[in-house]
Amino acid sequence: MAPDEKIVEWQTNEIIESLFNDENSARPRMIDGDLETDSSDDFDPVIIADKLRAVADTLNKDPNFKKALDELKKTAATEATEAAFERGVELLCKSHVAQKADIAPEMQLIRASAAIGLYLKNSYPEMKENVKTALASFLNRRVGKWITEKGGWGKVAPV
Template identity: 30%
Template sequence: MKRSSTFEEQTECVVEALLSDLLGGKEEVAWRSLETDSTIRFDAVVIASRLRMLGDMCNQDLEGPAQQVITDMTSGKVEAFQAAVESLSRSWSSQNPELGYERALLSVSVKLGMYVAQKIPAVKEQLVELINGNRRVRGYIQNQGGWVSAEFPRAEGSAPSLGSSGHSLRGADSNSTVHWHSQRGAEPRPLVPCSSATCCSGCASWIGQWHC
């Protein structure tokens, strides 16, 4: 009988799935077969899609902070990412108490991490360490039954800065914009990138079962 995977191992796999498209990862990796104590199958892609949607909720302009993090990490200040996430999430949650610190931190860390990862792939390790090492965020996830059961409901009145229908993330190296699509339905589905010059019509409205 296989041993159950730890929270730390699952976090690493979720972050790997979260950033795999941005970092060009195409191989089927070990997280597909992780064992858990839950009767719900661990699927890092599904969980990562939930985190991306949580990142959509962040209505702060993170371009400036992201560029500063990139500059600092390039010069060897590896702690810059976690420090920026902590500062931004505390400020955001204090202005929006209904959001909660835990969701604010996860939302900011996902949005900022996806931006920075395009220039500094090593930020992946910082994101894993941030989630595993923050007792409040870790407890927030574990109290829901762990990663397999965790839900990240949208706070009342919050909305993504780029429109409630989707998430656009401007690339750090180009003027291209990546649109993340999710499949409609009761169960969260993996998000897939649409990087066409003019995004598909599904971004503007419901088309079949797809939306941005």
């Protein structure tokens, strides 16, 4: 049974919490929560966050990533954090960095948003909570329905 949108939103928040925790900090792998999940679900926020972190590390090495971040910094000076974050992700996705025919556009958005989110967290630790909120809002708004249709985060974890 596919999860509903509320479960996917909850999963997204759990993934972001794991993604933004220091890599050295221990985070339990057992999920406690008020939401009931399908027992056949392969959802583990720590594993998904680790995969997103690896994707982000790869994107961080690409010169086009720096260009997208420079544009994000300019935009952030004049727009709200969420709008600037979304613009930065879209710019990165439009560059050749994320343009691969074998990758679904939704997965490109997930990868780019994780890379930008981690970059901002590491570069501007004082903005960590704002970036987490912007990342969660972006993922839920732009790919939440797609993740739900695919069966939840456990089914679409980036590789």
